[in-house]
Amino acid sequence: MPSPSVPLQKLGFLTIGLFDGADPGPGHESTLAVIELGERLGFDSAWVRHRHLQYGISSPVAVLAAATQRTRRIGLGTAVIPLGWENPLRLAEDLATVDVLSGGRLNPGISVGPPMHWADVKDALYPDTADVEDFGYERVARLLRFVRGGRAATFSGREGVVEEWSDRVQPQSPGLAGRMWYGGGSRSSARWAGDHGMNFLTSNVVRAEDSTDFAAIQRSHIETFRAAHPDGDAARVSQGLVVIPTDSATAEQRARYAAYVEARTPRIGIPQGPGGLLFAPDLLGTSEQIAEALYAHAGFQQVREVAFALPFSFAHEDYVQILTDIATRLGPALGWQPAAE
Template sequence: MPSTARPLRKLGFLTIGLFDAADPGRGHESTLRLIELGERLGFDSAWVRHRHLQYGISSPVAVLAAASQRTRRIELGTAVIPLGWENPLRLAEDLATVDILSGGRLNPGVSVGPPVHYERVGPALYPDTADAEDFGYARVRRLLDFVRGEPATDFSGAEGFEVYSDVVQPHSPGLGRRLWYGGGSLASARWAGEHGMNLLTSSVVKAGDGDGPLDFAEIQLSQIREFRARHPDGDAARVSQGLVVIPTDSASPVQRAKYQQYAARRLPRTASPQGPARLLFAPDLVGTSAELAERLHAHAAFREVDEVAFALPFTFEHEDYVQILTDMATELGPALGWRPAS
């Protein structure tokens, strides 16, 4: 088996945190228990997705605040917060607060663009400014500045019994180096690198408008290299890959069949770019850890990274996730050269 150019240094996982509308507490508790399990298994990081007006985590910062009090070591990330739904100044306050509560373990991932179905949700989200909101990179720039300690106002000092700061409080000095951009295009990779962020890649890339062959791994590899070429840290700039990876070492026959059927249903979308944005999806990877390690070592973009946050499938049961995470930590991770955190 060929070796990776960058030995796997950090192993993480990503969950959407689905819940039943009739019993949302059970789903949120399941997410917190998976994060606790991840820490016990030695994972380096646990990440939560962000879903608005759906049956998934709508407030990842609040969920990670709870997780910060039930764990002590594992890093906690968002993958990703869509900034079109957020006020950057208020979000900076929330992120810094949770980072302080966690002891400096928060890794916020963000992205830009208008909210999904903005024509329908815009009037509720921005009733007076829906047509004037800017959903471009300037929104990330504002968040970066606030988190990194740039002034948010020209006023500070005492006013009667009240004392005001001109920068976001609390200020967590290390948080600015742990901000991630979730990108799937050359333009986003370039912007993230130029602004000193870390780069979150996933199982989705933009195929672009070229007529050449479409190879997901090669497209993702070109984005990673563009990011590092633009980043002040160069080849040392942090990149995490987030493919859907499902080890089956200890799975029951019923679970294996379920996992294979899940991947098969999603496979057709990987054959060609999808939608106006020409999104190209990577196939879900299902198999034993030995099989998965071989496929990952053959993946051009995986060979370029030393951090991963493998995505858990959306619709499985809690016990399925326990099996998958356990196999990731005890079988797949070691097969990739990773060692669990103590």
């Protein structure tokens, strides 16, 4: 077991927040309970995925607003909000509001591109403007301008007796602009995020641009991002691989976890779909085995922050076991120390 020369600084986790469509309450409650558990275990951050028209969290900002009232310390992030579904001005208002409610703990992660299943949803989402909507980086730039205090209207001042209007998004939340993350899986997105002073989320999916070596591609994205960022090597990057420690798992859990990983393994190393998406292997085993695999990973070698992704379809008690093992065994094996209450 190698000793970390530079300890992992921040340990987070990511959940999709599955629920039963016929009874969605328990699934949302489970997600909030998992976030509360993460805080008790000393995690630095908890992140939620965004899943439109699926049985996962469709409104992460609303879920995190609830989480602000049930936690005190842990960072709360979105990984990621696809901006193709959003109005940047309205989203800026929601993000700033939740950041104020959290006391400055929100970490909004965003991405661009047309909504998934665009042909199936465009008439409902943009019935009059589908053919002229811009789903490129300018949508991110608009959001950043509003979050950073840029003008959103041409009028400000008093109207009538009591109405006071601002030409900026309200509320303004100091510090939120420095906690904006771009979720990217290509060299161009890494460069854009760096050029625009954002933080960078790199996950278990990248584009197979030059090779099928996932770790090498991920490392090149991190290096491209930092080369473009004003902060250089100090620019923040978080890695989001799927890790499943089995230290305290039961025999039945270990068998199910192994079956899950085996079912996903055939896609590894083979670019998927028209975008040539490349998936990282899931890391399954004891915390010592996972730590050894991470130390050998070219992408992990470049980061000091992680937000390990929880598997999609496990039960609540599985997430409790996995998070507990990550916080009490894997994290310390990576040199991490739990945050103090």
